Amino acid sequence: MPILQLREIVKHFGPTVALDGIDLDLHEGEVHALIGENGAGKSTLMNILHGAFRPDGGSMELGRMPYSPVDSLDARRCGISLIHQELMLAPHLSVAENILMGIENFRFGWFDKKALHKRARSVLENFDHPDIRPEATIGELSIAAQQVIEICRAVASNSRILLMDEPTSSLQRHDVERLFGLIRSLKADGASIIYISHFLEEIREIADNFTVLRDGKSVAHGKIGEVSDQFLVSHMVGRTVKNLFPKRTINEERETVLKVKDLSSPPALRSANLELRRGEILGIAGLMGSGRSDMVRAIFRLVDAASGTVTVRGNESQATCGTPASRISQGIGYLSEDRKREGLALSLSVADNITITRWSSCSRFGWLDLSKQRRRSEEMIAQVGIKAAGPAQPLKELSGGNQQKVAVARLIHQNAEVLLLDEPTRGIDIVSKAQVYEAIARCAAGGKAVLMISSYLPELFGMCDRLAVMSRGRLSRTRKISEWTPESVLQEAIGSN
Amino acid sequence: MDTHISTSAKTISGIMRTWITLLGPFLGLALVILAFSILTGSPEKYLSPFNIRVVLSQTVIVAVSAIGMTIIIISGGIDLSVGSTIALSSVVTALTVNAGFEPVVAVFAGIMAGAIVGLANGFVITGLRVVPFIATLGMLGVVRGVAKWLADQQPVNVSQTWINDLVVTFPNPPWLLLAPGVWIAIFLAVLMVVVLRNTIFGRRVFAIGSNEEAARACGIPTKRLRIWIYSLGGLFFGLSGVMQMSRLRQGDPTVAAGAELDIIAAVVIGGGSLSGGQGAILGTMIGAMIMAFLRNGCQQMGWPNYVQEIIIGAIIVAAVAVDQLRQRRT
Numbered sequence: 001m002p003i004l005q006l007r008e009i010v011k012h013f014g015p016t017v018a019l020d021g022i023d024l025d026l027h028e029g030e031v032h033a034l035i036g037e038n039g040a041g042k043s044t045l046m047n048i049l050h051g052a053f054r055p056d057g058g059s060m061e062l063g064r065m066p067y068s069p070v071d072s073l074d075a076r077r078c079g080i081s082l083i084h085q086e087l088m089l090a091p092h093l094s095v096a097e098n099i100l101m102g103i104e105n106f107r108f109g110w111f112d113k114k115a116l117h118k119r120a121r122s123v124l125e126n127f128d129h130p131d132i133r134p135e136a137t138i139g140e141l142s143i144a145a146q147q148v149i150e151i152c153r154a155v156a157s158n159s160r161i162l163l164m165d166e167p168t169s170s171l172q173r174h175d176v177e178r179l180f181g182l183i184r185s186l187k188a189d190g191a192s193i194i195y196i197s198h199f200l201e202e203i204r205e206i207a208d209n210f211t212v213l214r215d216g217k218s219v220a221h222g223k224i225g226e227v228s229d230q231f232l233v234s235h236m237v238g239r240t241v242k243n244l245f246p247k248r249t250i251n252e253e254r255e256t257v258l259k260v261k262d263l264s265s266p267p268a269l270r271s272a273n274l275e276l277r278r279g280e281i282l283g284i285a286g287l288m289g290s291g292r293s294d295m296v297r298a299i300f301r302l303v304d305a306a307s308g309t310v311t312v313r314g315n316e317s318q319a320t321c322g323t324p325a326s327r328i329s330q331g332i333g334y335l336s337e338d339r340k341r342e343g344l345a346l347s348l349s350v351a352d353n354i355t356i357t358r359w360s361s362c363s364r365f366g367w368l369d370l371s372k373q374r375r376r377s378e379e380m381i382a383q384v385g386i387k388a389a390g391p392a393q394p395l396k397e398l399s400g401g402n403q404q405k406v407a408v409a410r411l412i413h414q415n416a417e418v419l420l421l422d423e424p425t426r427g428i429d430i431v432s433k434a435q436v437y438e439a440i441a442r443c444a445a446g447g448k449a450v451l452m453i454s455s456y457l458p459e460l461f462g463m464c465d466r467l468a469v470m471s472r473g474r475l476s477r478t479r480k481i482s483e484w485t486p487e488s489v490l491q492e493a494i495g496s497n
Numbered sequence: 498m499d500t501h502i503s504t505s506a507k508t509i510s511g512i513m514r515t516w517i518t519l520l521g522p523f524l525g526l527a528l529v530i531l532a533f534s535i536l537t538g539s540p541e542k543y544l545s546p547f548n549i550r551v552v553l554s555q556t557v558i559v560a561v562s563a564i565g566m567t568i569i570i571i572s573g574g575i576d577l578s579v580g581s582t583i584a585l586s587s588v589v590t591a592l593t594v595n596a597g598f599e600p601v602v603a604v605f606a607g608i609m610a611g612a613i614v615g616l617a618n619g620f621v622i623t624g625l626r627v628v629p630f631i632a633t634l635g636m637l638g639v640v641r642g643v644a645k646w647l648a649d650q651q652p653v654n655v656s657q658t659w660i661n662d663l664v665v666t667f668p669n670p671p672w673l674l675l676a677p678g679v680w681i682a683i684f685l686a687v688l689m690v691v692v693l694r695n696t697i698f699g700r701r702v703f704a705i706g707s708n709e710e711a712a713r714a715c716g717i718p719t720k721r722l723r724i725w726i727y728s729l730g731g732l733f734f735g736l737s738g739v740m741q742m743s744r745l746r747q748g749d750p751t752v753a754a755g756a757e758l759d760i761i762a763a764v765v766i767g768g769g770s771l772s773g774g775q776g777a778i779l780g781t782m783i784g785a786m787i788m789a790f791l792r793n794g795c796q797q798m799g800w801p802n803y804v805q806e807i808i809i810g811a812i813i814v815a816a817v818a819v820d821q822l823r824q825r826r827t
Binding site for chain 1: 694695696697698699700703704707708710711712713714715716717718774775
């Protein structure tokens, strides 16, 4: 008998159907993977389960009783907690206050700090994290530690069902291992978990059963061990994705367009040397926080460098001077790893976001030619395969994958000679990924030089010609991709030099 | 949340939203006019060409400043020193006239006084990294003090020049129909609509307000742009000050205290968002007119000043609440 049973769940937003009949059974001690592209309805379903939205139709039963939470506190009382994709913590409060938020200890109306810390400590110890002090301020902790706090919060309220929405998207591999350890121990205690992820490897590692969502419907379910990746992917997209990575022909020995020498930006980046050639894709692997992002940000002058030189198409300059604007005028383009915070202006239109780095393509003497801007954007929308109502649509109405495609379209429109891409496919669905890979490969084939940072090794091995690894602020030698193996990359990344 | 929305539904809701955003302030204005036409019992008087002229020339000072404020608010900033800047500029204009300069020079000096305050605001905000709210709150005090100091703590009376005819109810020549100041405000409003929509500067103002870090990563010189924006705002505030001087026929260092409330309210009623990235000059103009018709209506009804203050305060909160409701639904 399942402890949570969903039947025919329907949810509309105005004229839009977000969920169109979802069935799901969750058993005690089960890890159930929810798979689907961005926009398939996973997050909407999570929001219904933890009480943020009310369903418009269908039934939910929790332990054979009808379940209809009025808000997320109510859901938490019923034993269902959501671990958000984006951390929902109060950065100025302490660890203990965050873990026990909403269920704090009070004595005669007074905040009982001692009891609060004691409870928080016991939760953290149960979780194998006695190293995190309950008094510490959240803002001081690493992202991985913050995620532990977020999970502790769910556990502290005695939740029997945990909803995890892409919990590993901001985690390092060893933190992922820890998270999986946690999930296994929760499972052993009889808790059930609904687990959303884009990574099929991860799902195979941790989940027992799966449900595939597509366009708001549950289209397939079963035991994860009994189906192939091909089966899952084809149900996710409704068709088969044959080649995720485009075929590329590599033209060696072309001229160097970007040369970085002895670049440093303490404390994160200690020393980086690299040469980027026309027509190639150079991959940068490394752990998060190893200094990879700081390297491209220093090249692009978004952070200050302490030393080094950057040579763009033969023009050498000190890495310590210049602005992003001057880098753009030298022909460098940058794609941020964080599209919401730094990459895109979400309240502006698709057209503004695409043309922002090269307004000269549709303006004269500071005046914009709006119809030209629209035409340019339409070309880009078609070229990168962006799903949007039109160039005038505000970006925030697009799905994450399509937003990312807009960021890529901007670089193509900018006509940059050197593309610095920081995690170009983070958090986007598999079809969008394939489109982004396609666009990147086309840039390289067109003679652009591409530098691509990624945490996802299959992507680096599938796309790159050469690869270097960043480890503790030092960039390794660049070698041909055929000279690397996933093991050797990992070894280099966590190396003890 | 990644809810899937079908493309056709998006277009329709998008068009609807644009219309609602535009229609909201218009409806509000119609409602205010309708209400007072009925309340005063004589719509022919409330809506007479005479009264409309009175209302429009009363609006001008708020409206011109509100154009500048709209740009600042779209860029994600705020300027609380606007009331003091208006006073300073009116004093500077009056003193320049009294010093025997041509009226043109006096007008220029008044406008420049505003721009200098804006420039100072821009430097404090970008250079010293003081948040705009605090930087301009401080400037509110500083500028008011400077105005009183320059004016020796009393109104500066001026002799009759053409400056005094800028916002008169009955313009000369009569074929102008409306005061020259009203025409100037209309011209500037149209100009800024075009600038915001059709120039790179305008799109950058929206970009910096929508996401400053993204704007920087796209090569927009965000600091320099902010200084420009505050200086441009200051130009408008300075012009308001000139008109204030014209209206009172003296440079009064204590004038326009609390005007920041009316001016910011006009922007917000018109659809501007205090978190930046949103705002429209046309909406702001309607917002300014809503308040002018309200004040005028209250005066005609013979209601005391405090009633106006309560009503206007309530309307500001209501306008923002309605905007929130609208955003939640879509």
